[in-house]
Structure formats: C-alpha cells, structure tokens
Amino acid sequence: MLQVLSHRSYRHLFLAQVTALVGTGLTTVALALLAHDLAAGKAGIVLGTALAIKMVAYVGIAPLVGAYASHLPRRTLLVSLDLLRASVVCALPFVTEVWQIYVLIFLISAASAGFTPVFQATIPDLLENEEQYIRALSLSRLAYDLENLLSPMAAAALLMVMSFDVLFLLNGLAFLVSAGLVVSVVLPSPQASDDETPNVWCRVSHGMGIYLKTPRLRGLLALNMVVSAAGAMQIVNTVVYVRSALGLGEQAVAMVFAAVGGGSMLVALLLPKMLERVRERPVMLAGGALMTVSLFLGLLAPGLVGLMGLWFLLGAGASLVMTPTGRLLKQSCQPEDRPALFAAQFSLSHGCWLVAYPLAGWVGAEVGLIETFVLLGAIALVSTELATRVWPSWDPIVLEHDHAPMEHTHLHYHDDHHQHAHEGWEGLEPHRHPHYHQVGLHRHAFVIDSHHTKWPS
Template sequence: MLSPLADRTYRHLFAAQVLSLLGTGLLTVALGLLAFDLAGADAGAVLGTALAIKMVAYVGIAPVAGAFVHLLPRRTLLVLLDLVRAAIALALPWVGEIWQVYLLIGLLQSCSAAFTPTFQATIPDVLIDEAEYTKALSLSRLAYDMEALTSPVLAAALLSVIGYHWLFAGTVLGFATSAALVASVLLPSPKPPVHDEGAWSRTTRGARIYLATPRLRGLLALNLAVAAAGAMVIVNTVVLVRGTLGLGDAHLAWTLAAYGFGSMIAALSVPRLLERITDRAVMLTGATVLAGGLALGPAAASAWATLLALWVVLGFGNGLVLTPTGRLLRRSAEAGDRPALFAAQFALSHACWLLTYPLAGWLGAAAGMASTFAVLALLGALGAMLAWRLWPARDEAPSEHVHLDLPADHPHLAGAERLPAGGFRHAHPPLADGLHRSVSVG
C-alpha cells in the first residue's frame, strides 16, 4: 500500500494533499462559527447558501478550467491556486457582512474547482505503473477519510486554547505548505492534442469524451448512487442521532466516524480485489451495497448499534465505487486530455450531489426519515442498474484497430504492428478520445 511513497514526486504531492485537506477541514469548522457570529439563528441558511455556491462553482468552473489548464505549466498553476486559496482564507476572519462570506467562498471554491481535477490528473503521469497508481488511489481515499475523522478532533483541540478565528490561520498554513511541497518537485505537463477548436469546444471536450465512453457513462450512473447514499449520511446523520434516537454529540461523532471507517476498509481492500476481479465488478458491487443499505435504513435507524453498522456498510460501498474511479479516467484518454476528463468527472459527479443534497434535506423535513431512505434507495438502485446497462462487460474487451494518422514515435503506438500499406495496428479497450476519431477497425 505504501510503495508509491517511495517515489519522491508522489510523496511530496501526497503530503501536499493531506495538508490541503486538513486546512480545508479546519476551514469548514471555522466557517460554521463565523456564520453563527454573523447570522445567529440564521447560520444554517448561510452555510446552506455557501454549500450551494460551492457546488455551483464545482459544476460550472471545473470544465472551463480543465479546457485551459494547459496554458500554464502544471506546477506553476497548482502553486498559484494554492497561494490564492491561502490569501482568501486569510481574508475570511476580517469579513463583517454575509455577502462578503459568499463572495470569498465563491472565489475559494472556484480555485478548488480548477486545482483538484488538475492535481488528480497529474498523479497518473507521475506513477506510470497501474498497480502503483491503484495503491495511490487507495492512499488518496484514505486521506479523504482520515481528514473527515481528524479535522473535527483537531479543531476541537485548538478551540480549547484559541479563538475560532485562528482556525483560519491553520487553513492558510495548510494551503501555503501544500504550495511549497508542489513547488519542490518537477511535474509533467502534457499538452492536449492539437485540434482546431474554439473556446466552447475546448470547454466541452472533457464532457464529450466522458459521455462517448461506455465505462464513463457507467461511472456517471455510479456517481448518482454514491451521491444518494452520501447525501443521506451527510445531511441526515444529525437528525437521526440527535432527533430520532435522542443521543448526544459524542454519539454523532462516532456515527460519522463509522461511515469513514467503512470507506477506509474498502480503500485498503481495493488494490487486492482488483488483482482478482475487474473494476466494473468491484464498482457495481459497491453501488449494489449502497442501494441495499439505504433500503434497510428504516429498520436499522431504530437503534444506535444497527445505525452504526449500516453507516459502516454504506461507507464500504462508497469506497468500493470511488477508489477505482481514477483508473477508469486514466485508461479513457491520453495524458494531454486527462485534465479535461478529470474536470468533467469533477463537475458531473458534483452535479449529482447538487441533486441529492436538497432532496435528502427536503424529504427528511417534509416526509420523514423512512420515506427519505426509500426514495434515496430507489435513486441508488437506479444508478446501479443504469451503470450495469451503460457499461457492458463486453465493452472492456480489447478491440483491434488501425491508426492511419499517428507518427511512428507516438507513445500510444508502443508495441503496435506497422502495416505494409501504412498505419499501425494494435488492440486495447475502446477509447473515445481524439486519437481514435480516425481509426479503422480490423
């Protein structure tokens, strides 16, 4: 599991990711306290609006950023975005109006919408070996889960000795240190394929490749299943624990930790599972677990012990789907197209969350938890069934084809057979990127 850390470049990038995540976690706590200072009883509405701004930025900005990130070297771009995020976090403690919070959060999340897909697209260019990249994906999943567990604890410890405004300093430090770590290594910056495209075509390029690729159409449906279960956990855990069961804050923390624990078990298991079975089988199993777990929700939520067990199961299903995602994106396009493709995944997956977040909240308030579990279970089952249909197993079989317009030294042609009549023949699972617009089959 830890062998990718032997690579110095990846080691620095992973440390940058961990510190950036910790900074973001502290920001989440500090922002809630700032909202309460500014809005009092209306703090929930302020945070809800800030969350909506975040999702809109993710959905709207990521594809645009993915189309133009190649204009700067990746290292320069990532460092600049980290420094801008640090500057915005530094400004947040000084705001005195709610609209200023919205403005700064919009700017910060716009930077994150450009940073995160670019960062994710860089890792497969650093770790060329697929087995090492798979382990790196598991490490990344563990980092996200550990942040969810440790950031609130760290924030609570800091708040016992300092005011909440100082938590923003921790966020600044996290982003600044991330920038320093990224700046300390050399990063590949593959250029996208040269095409005569306008700004709109470049902006939608990642989405077009995404939606033309069967495995990625299946991934979009899987994102819906993940968002259905995740929204239930994130939005309604506090309602179930504090309201339905009448338990305290400590029980709430342990319940959320159970979800993270289940995801961590999956992240640790996935590399070995993928040595034996396909990505499709692992991810469809995860979606089935999510839909089935949600269906059992009304019965499991009647006692804390069974709710804990259910949250572990949902976390496990979440990890089975999300951990291999980078492998699908990596094998669906050449290096130059990956930033646009990762940006498309970032935007489309958050569009699913933009649907399920309010659905989980409004249904819970209007119809009760049993109905909310049932509707989200149906949504999760729909995602799993659509993924099964949109991503047929046969579409992963290598397809033999001929490239007529690529130079002999092109990396994609490694091991290809040169044909006497011209062109190169090889086989691999279907791709829908720019290299495969003018291939002939056979």
C-alpha cells in the same frame, strides 16, 4: 502500498494532498457548526444551499481549467490556487450573515475546481508504472478516508479548548503548507494536445465528449449519482440528526462524521490486492448496492450507535466506487487527454452532488429526515440499476474495430495509425501536416480520440 512514497515528487504531492485534506476536514465540521449558530433549526437548508453553490462552482469552473490545463505551467497554477484558498478560508471566522457564507464558499470552490483535476491528472504522468499508479490511487483514497476519520476526531478534541472559528484559520495554514510542498518539486509538463481550435466550447466539451461516449464511464456517472445521494444525506443532515433529533452535542457530531472515514479506510486498505484479481465493474457495482441498502436502513430511525453503523457502511460503499475511478479514467483516454477527462469527471460527478445536496437539505428540513432517507435511497437504487445496464459486463481494453477513411491535421508520431509518405518539408516528429487514413480493421487498446470518435458496437 507505502512503497510508492519512495518517489520523491509523488511523496511531496501526497503530503500536500494530506495536509490540505486535514484542513478541509476541520472546516467541514466548523462550517456545520457555523450554520447551526446562524440558522439553528434551518442549518440543513443553509448547508444544502452552501454546498449546492459549491457544486455550481465545481461544475462550471473545472471544464474551463481542464480545457486549457495542458497549456499552463502546472506548479505555478497549483500553488496559486492553494494561496487563493488559504486567503479565502481565513475570512470565514468573520462571517456574520448567511449570504457571506455563500460568497466565500463559491470562491474556495472555484479555486478547488481548478486545483483538483490538474492535481489528479499529474499523478499518472509522475507514476507511469501501472502497479505503482494503482497503489497511488489506493493511497490517495486512504488519505481521504483518514481525513474523514481523523479530522472530525481532531476537531472534537480541539473544540474542547477553542471555538470552532479557529478551525478555519488552521485550514488556511494547511493550504499554505500544501503550497510549500508543491513548490518543492519539479512537475512534468503536460503532454501537448492535438487540439488547436480557439473555440472555447470545443475545448471545454472535449473531455465531456470522451466521457459520455465511453460505456464504462457512463456507468461511472450513474455510480457517481449513488455516491452523491449517500454522501449528501450524510454531510447535510448529520448535524441536524445528531443535534436536533438525538439531542446530542458537538462531539457526537464529530464522532458520526468519523464513522464514515472508518468504513472508507477499511475498504481502501483491502482494495489494491482485490483489484489485482477482479475487474473494476463488480467492485464498483457492489459499492453502489451497499450504499443503497444503507440509505434504506435509515428508515429504522437509528440511535447514535446505529447511525454510526450506517455511516460506516456508506463510507465503505463510497470507497468501493471512488478508489478505482482514477484507474478507469486512465485506461479510457490518451495521455494528452487526461487533464480534460479528469476535469470532466470532476465536473459531472459534482453535477450529481448539485442535485443531491439541495434535495438532502430542503426535503430534510421541510418534510422530514425519514422521508429524505426514502427519496435518496430510491435515487441510489435507480442509479445503481442504470449503471449495470449502460456498463456492459464484457468490457475488454483491447477491441477489434473498423476505421472509416479520414483526412485531418494534428500533431502526431509515426505510430500504427500514421504510416504515410512525406515530401520532406514536414520536419521532425512529432509534426503536424494534413494526412489521410485509409479504411482498416485492427486491434488495440481502444479509447475515444481524434481517430476513434465512436465506440464500436
């Protein structure tokens, strides 16, 4: 897995990701403790609301950035968003009112909503070899898992010698280091998109259209809901469960958060070899089932060790779903559509979190934690079953399909879809001119694009 780090540009981007993740992990713990200081027993409501606001920013901003990402300089965009995140997170130590948390979380999240999809869509352009890209996905997932494991442990150690406010400043420093690493490499320019429409809605909805018309991605959306239900329970209610129900301290909160990273990291280490022999569908469905079972085990009202075990299983299940996601997206679109499709995944998956976070916070505070386990477990069960139905077990990459007659204009090369006569004025390839497609039957790797607007039955 580590061989992929011999690629200098990817290595710097990976280190930028790791640095930003570690800082964000410190902020996750610090934000939970800040909410507990400001709202005490209502900390779950504050966290649930703050994270719902975060999801609103993700859902709204990501498609806008994805629509125009192919027209923007990648490095300038990524560095600017890192600097914005650094400046905003450094304001969190000075918060004295709950509403101030909400405003700052929205600003940080808006910047992240622009940064993450562009960052993710850049990696397959850097690593065009499929095997390298699979390793990079697993390494990226491992980075998330190590952050979940090590950041809470580091936070627990730092909290022994400093107040949690300092963790916010360390996150700001991490974003600055991330920006410096991005500056140090030259990134490939995004491939030109065929879409020249000035209509903002058409641009924004382009990635969504590809996503929702692709059966395997509809299954992924249902599994995103499972990840959100399990993750919301863990993120929102860990501090409430450990501090209020179990009566334990800050270090115990960090330990329970770390258990999630342990489960997720174990799966990320084992998954690359597994994906060489097994398709994504059974692996990801197994992850959904594991998270569902783990939520229902919460009905046993576990103690500290039992809760760490449940969270370990939740982390393992989430990694089974999320690690293959980038590969699934890459094989479901044309290269020029990657920014739009990655943005659609970012937006739709966080739309699931937008539902799950308030449920976890409000039901946990107003009804009870056991009842919240039941509700979110039921959502995970229904969503896993839905994924098995909308994602066919027979899901080949290459499909035989008919082409309806079509006349349109877009930037193109003379590939299998474009064998037509010219008059001499059209210019060198790639070029753009009106052209006609006849009725035809053929086989190739099928994705939704300007020539294939409907999935074949």
